[in-house]
Amino acid sequence: MQIILETTADGSHTFFLPEMGEHYHSVNGAIRESKHVYLDAGFKQCGKPEIHVLEMGFGTGLNALLTALEAENQKIKVFYTGLEKFPLSPEMIDQLNYSETNPALFQAIHQAGWGKSEPVNPYFQLEKIQTDFRDFNFPNKYDVVYYDAFAPDKQPEVWSQELFDKIFSAMNPGGIVTTYCAKGSIRRMMQQAGFTVERIPGPPGKREMLRGKVL
Numbered sequence: 001m002q003i004i005l006e007t008t009a010d011g012s013h014t015f016f017l018p019e020m021g022e023h024y025h026s027v028n029g030a031i032r033e034s035k036h037v038y039l040d041a042g043f044k045q046c047g048k049p050e051i052h053v054l055e056m057g058f059g060t061g062l063n064a065l066l067t068a069l070e071a072e073n074q075k076i077k078v079f080y081t082g083l084e085k086f087p088l089s090p091e092m093i094d095q096l097n098y099s100e101t102n103p104a105l106f107q108a109i110h111q112a113g114w115g116k117s118e119p120v121n122p123y124f125q126l127e128k129i130q131t132d133f134r135d136f137n138f139p140n141k142y143d144v145v146y147y148d149a150f151a152p153d154k155q156p157e158v159w160s161q162e163l164f165d166k167i168f169s170a171m172n173p174g175g176i177v178t179t180y181c182a183k184g185s186i187r188r189m190m191q192q193a194g195f196t197v198e199r200i201p202g203p204p205g206k207r208e209m210l211r212g213k214v215l
């Protein structure tokens with residue numbers, strides 16, 4: 001599948017898939033979007049001394065990088081599991097300009113092996129799993145879930161009630177799931193699964209996004 005590197009409004013890169021007509025991130029700012037949706041609305045709201053994060057759609061590793069930086073900053077231990085069906089090649093990863101703040105950390109995240117849990121630094125333990133979300137059996141419990149699949153109109157099969165039910169069952173009390181998506185049908189799926197769902201302000205270019213909590 002053809003994949004094209006693009007620069008978004010905040011200067012950070014993303015990839016575009018012409019066949020799907022879909023970007024990996026918001027064209028209004030990839031880093032800005034990741035910080036807003038996953039770090040500020042999700043991870044930073046958790047408040048636990050040790051946080052288990054599950055990312056649905058590891059992709060470029062941008063969310064993992066920003067989370068690892070925040071873990072170091074807060075001096076808290078993070079266990080991060082990233083699920084990805086189509087890992088990007090090292091050649092694609094090398095094109096991305098995310099590593100400016102901490103090139104060694106970005107490299108370490110991408111050099112970590114698939115299918116095993118490895119310490120990237122004292123604060124960040126990473127497990128990258130190559131799988132389809134739908135085949136994952138959620139063996140652990142998570143405090144924070146980043147739901148970062150392609151949009152529901154491009155990829156409806158991974159925005160299903162079954163998947164949100166599984167995610168809810170795999171959350172710790174006080175858990176939080178965030179997604180850039182603000183669609184009513186997805187909000188209702190999350191509510192049906194058991195989450196208490198809020199529509200909150202989205203990142204630049206998006207009025208709203210969704211956050212689900214386990215009360």
Ligand SMILES: C[S@@+](CC[C@H](N)C(=O)[O-])C[C@H]1O[C@@H](n2cnc3c(N)ncnc32)[C@H](O)[C@@H]1O
Nearest residue numbers: 024057058059060062084085132133148149150
């Ligand atoms: C919107 S992109 C986000 C990527 C990533 N969070 C990032 O910051 O680069 C969606 C990601 O989900 C992956 N994906 C799509 N369908 C999947 C599936 N059924 N199972 C696992 N991963 C999938 C894609 O390959 C892509 O990397």
